[in-house]
Amino acid sequence: MRFWQELTRSVKQSGVLLWGAPLALLAVFFFIPMAAILNVMFAQSGDIVFSDSLRPLGFTVFQALLSTLLTLLLGLPAAYVFARFDFTGKRGLRMLTMLPFVLPTVVTAVAFNALLGPRGWVNLLMMKLTGAQAPPINFLNTFTAILVAHVFYNIAIIIRVVGNAWSQLDPRLENSARVLGASPWRAFIEVVYPLLRRPILSAALLVFLFDFTSFGVILMLGGAGFSTLEVAIYTQALHNLNLPMAGLLSLIQLACTVIILLLYGWSSQGNDVPLFPRLSGEGTRKPRSAVEKGTVALMVIILFTLQVLPLFALVSRSLVRLEGERGQRGKVQSGLTMDYYRELFVNRQQSVFYVPPSRAVINSMSYAGITMLLSVGAGTLLAYAMVKRPATRRWLDPLVMLPFGASSVTLGLGLLIAFSGSMLSRASFPWLVPLAHSLIAIPFVLRTVQPALSAMPKSLCQSAAVLGASPARAWWEVEMRLLSRPLLVGGLFAFTISIGEFGATTFIARPDNPTVPVAIFRYLAQPGGLNYGQAMAMATILIVICAVSIGLLESLSRAINGSE
């Protein structure tokens, strides 16, 4: 009896009920497969040349640091504008900045080509204006393209994670500082920044790890001259079939991730200051002075150019034919067409692999929906564990973040071999794909929910209890209400990550459940104007469906939360 009491007490104290299930998920779908594949890799034949790993390592760190800095440089002012100002088209613009997340890299490459390529709209326009024979802008296959694409993909993380925390900040704190004579800059450095330091670090960590493990962007936009660790792993594992070398590179990448996570843990030490949450929209107002108006306008123009124009260029290529005058390097004729969309519904060669667009959309959406539910659930549990038992945070946080920095090629192969022949194999276990997606999505949910939860004053729930609410009711009506915004942001990322992820899942995707990216790839794998147009049309459908879903989720959250 005594023993049982002791046991239940220690179980309760460790918080295992909260983190147990998510951690089990992580163990089964990350640690076991990783261990299995590394074990197998080193048992295969192949030469290990340690020195060959140094150059990719150096370049990986360099480009990730630079990309993260650039993303912060543009993302922080954008987060500020979204958190503090009301302007026309704000919701729409914020939604559009999220869309790059769902695009497979091959589609992003095509979008940038349609905008900035030698025959992209910008070059066509400039050639027409200046009468030049050669395209003036050379963007593709450059280091600049890598940086721009990384900002294009990741700026939404800064805008959402930092912007969300910023909008929750009591504007009176800043105002008091100003009344007491502080300059706006000093008020920011001494009042706002200390309160935003944790979310900024958090968002920067996510961005850095995304850039650190970047793969498709490097391959397709950077071109053949650049190689990151992840690209080297891909080449060694899947082209040279040199598995021991791929294993070594994976270990190096994993070790770097651990170092980064420890550095992050060390730099983000300290306790969150409990802050009374503000009414949504309380801190926002219309820009007043010329400087404010100018700032908002500039940010809107930058975001529009960076995030929205490539999407427009992509959509335009699904509707516009570039025909005639082939062979002339300058002139191109164009014409509007709906043929590409019409053709999507035709299985012209009667192929068994033809995917009706509706089926691809349903498959993508159900994977994304399940990923969202799984990661919101697991992420929230973990956030509670870390807030209720702060001691767990030190080891739990890096553990949960680890899949983020692991090689997706290696993890994909690991998932493949760890469960082959068992009931968890991809043939018999349809949840394998959303589970793999959740591994990457959970850190996002955790990063948005945990700060909000730890900054929530205890007195709120206590007041509710004093007023007679049951614990469940207090939790639902107080905590969940206050968490609905961070939960939404985390959920949105989970949703979009699942739709766009094309790394680990290619190894475990089920042939009978083709998703939209799979359908896009099928078209782009063969020559022909119709194939190209259909790929663009399918990508446009993906963008539109995601825009609608994001819009719906946002209004759902607004409905729960009361107002904006």
Place this chain on the structure above:
Amino acid sequence: MKRRLRVCALLSALLLTAGCTRAAATETATPVLTVMTHDSFSVSETVVKTFEEEYGAKLVFLKSGDTGAALNRAILTRSHPEADVFYGIDNTYLSRALQEQIFVPYTPTALAQLPGEFKSGLSGMVTPIDFGDVCINYDKAWFIERGLALPATLADLAKPAYKGEAGNGLLVVENPATSSPGLAFLLVTIAEYGETGYLDYWRSLKQNGVVVVNDWETAYYTNFSASSGRGLQPMVVSYATSPAAEVIYASEPLNEAPTASITTANTCFRQIEYAGILKGTSQLELAQRFIDFMLSPVFQEDLPLQMFVFPVNPAATLPDDFLQYAAFAQEPARIDPVLISKNRDKWVTEWTRVMLP
């Protein structure tokens, strides 16, 4: 509040059922034959049905990335094979696959009818199914407009006439480290100039402004001037059948291909694709019948328009569109597959040092 709860519950239920309906797989007694293959694989519904009805079986195709990725999976999962048949291994990977011993021997009787060039190096393990030549494709109108003669040999490509503007040469090639047509073209240059001379040849191509990209999709759709991406290079390393795809999948009906391939002697690499039965299969008998079926005219005649490759069986008739626009080389470059498997890493590494320092 209650209503909101209900909305949430409904939403989650919907999403869950969407995931679960597919979980309840139909269990039947029909034997299932699983074929592991690469992402470019395609076949007609009717052809699949023909086999399924004849043998009362179900065919499942497991697409597993490109050729290298698919082979890697077959090797990694050999203790619990995911499939019964592997289709799509090419002659650049063949010796590696044989060395890993992932196949069980099988020689179909129809093999005897095939031309001799397809029958070397099989070791009784694999069966050739199709072939296609990796050749340089060019933008026809561009060359006509410039009045420039087509290069006829590899040496021509290094001549000043094909130099192009600064940083924008006339030819785009794929990186042999990440792309199989890229590797094929590297092998062509090694066949022509030998192990001692190929790097010097590539240096001269580099001086002529050759553009290197990582994958076929980028090379064709972003850089090649005659594709829908409308890039800057009028020549691309692609397949000799690509012009046929340009006609068949044109945005508007064309009666002439906008592109063509250069198929002169020793400028193309012939990729032959093989199928083999994976060790550990529980459907040996059915797998053998499927290999037989793949050599039969029904399957062979379906290949051209599905995958833009040529059937190996000379008895198969080709579709008109394909016959008219697709090409193959009379004298493709020759290079020993054993040598390829032994040296590919070395060659690719040396090439990378020269071309992408």
